[in-house]
Amino acid sequence: MSLTDRERELLRLLREHPLATPEDLARLTGNTRAAVNVHLTRLREKGHILGRGYVLRPEGSVLVIGGANLDLKSRLHAPAVPGTSNPGTTTAAPGGVARNIAENLARLGVPTGLLSAIGHDDTGARLLDATRASGVDVSPIVRTDDPTGTYSAILDPHGELILAVASMRAVDALTPDVIRTRRALIDRASAVIVDCNVPQDTLLHAARTAQASHTPLYVEPVSVPKAARLRALLAEGLPVHAVTPNRDELAALTDRDTRTDDGLHAAVQDLHARGVRVVWVRLGEAGSLLSADGDARHHAATPTQVRDVTGAGDAMLAGYLYATLRGDDPHTAARAGHALAALTIQSDHTVRPDLTADLLDAHTQETA
Template identity: 40%
Template sequence: MDDLGAQEQAVLDLITGNPFAGQQDIAAVLGIARSTVAAHIVQLVNKGYILGRGYVLPTSKRMVCVGGAVLDRKYHAKKDLILETSNPVDGYRSFGGVARNVAENLARLGVDISFVSIVGDDETGRSLVRHLRDLGADVSQVITTTERPTAEYAAILDRNNDLVLGIADMEIFDLFSSSYLDRFWPHLASATWVFIDCNLPAATLAALISRKQGARFKLAVDTVSSPKSARLPKDLTGIDLLFTNHDEANTMLGMTDA
């Protein structure tokens, strides 16, 4: 553990042996002040070696997905669409959101996965969270709010399966401010990989990417769409893996196709 000092390592070894050891006990064993032990523990939490008072040690190879959680609705026209009147369709609904999709796939693969997002205090949000929980994902860090409903996306497709109209209510993600990072940071810092998507506000993305540079985990980012890719900061230092496509990359770089 090259990022630990000798005393930090000694404190971690004692906590590993007895997670319920008190700071004064640790100080007595090491012959240092209790305040010094407290400072080392803060650094161990920030670096992800422990999760906080308890002291809870992180599980190995745990992944965290942070970002969009959405109800997707798709309507496939049975006949040629006629504007300004009712049209017969086949309707489908499923749970979506890039980060949520990744979390579900990893859970199905048996990965130790945790999901962090924000949903409304409604049946859609409760169903979405319950679905992931039933797959084995940790959803204890999902925020529930009464300020906005759970995000929804609806698409109308013609008989050829081409998109005619798409509408989205995603304002709930604007509530996921950078202030939440302090609440979640021990959870993120103790992960092996953290995956985030650009459904998060620009300020939150910038704060997380900047703060990650002092942490141990690897960071993967998905740009989601061309407009949302512009939310990433110009300086991408701290991102270990970037998922993007041609159009999204052009938007990030301020380029246009000739």
């Protein structure tokens, strides 16, 4: 939920003077004690002050819930020939929608925790070590007897996706009970991102918990089949701050034909009518359509040389949230999202290992 200028000022003062009384705050702001108490009550209602006293939500922290897996990417040396073996090159690297988003955010300097599930196997150990080394807090992660998930992608010679297979059984270990035992992480977060790899009942419980904590909820549909899990959340009327589908996922969410511009805009309005504040539709090379609070605008894709499209959507959401947390409006934040997607697909890596906030900010300005 957005803050007024007065509420932002009070939060700043509370961070600087954690033992300040309402009388102190009234004096520092030139306001009455009664007015200060009203603002403090609203800050508690919005989840920025936790419990009794002035226990503040950590500034700018994010919890990402969902898939973590090993990415196996096979890039063909020539156009695909069905029904036979094709020469190419295969690489293995850490991946998973939630994990990729978390690593992008951590490399941008955002305090980020990852709640996922991985197996008690060598792949899981490798995934855990690599994610921790990138700066992500991996302490919330659940270990399971199921094998660590894998994402196997076939790319054409230009790096465009031909086909992918996701084996994500491990994420079924993310049950509602896991969310309950980690509720404090949602309470303390400035934003929660959930990808639709998680079971539907877990998605629902995470949404209810975020609602109770007044924590903005971002949902990444992941794929057309998994987008169906979001429909139950919307049907229940739970608040969703932002949803980030592509055209096909948007069609699956709304039962509309989104292949035309009229159908696309009508589907976006359907989601707004169901309580989604921000709808950001990825349109591939055509850029994106972002609609926030009734203000819908098309954003062109940032020009770049494509090396590998894997992870571009995850980077877009991470760049957007990074910019939002520093105070950018949704459409300015969208430009940061597109810039990070461009930086990602011009690299062979799912998440750029050289990513920094300075790199993203410079690229966003260069391509504005």
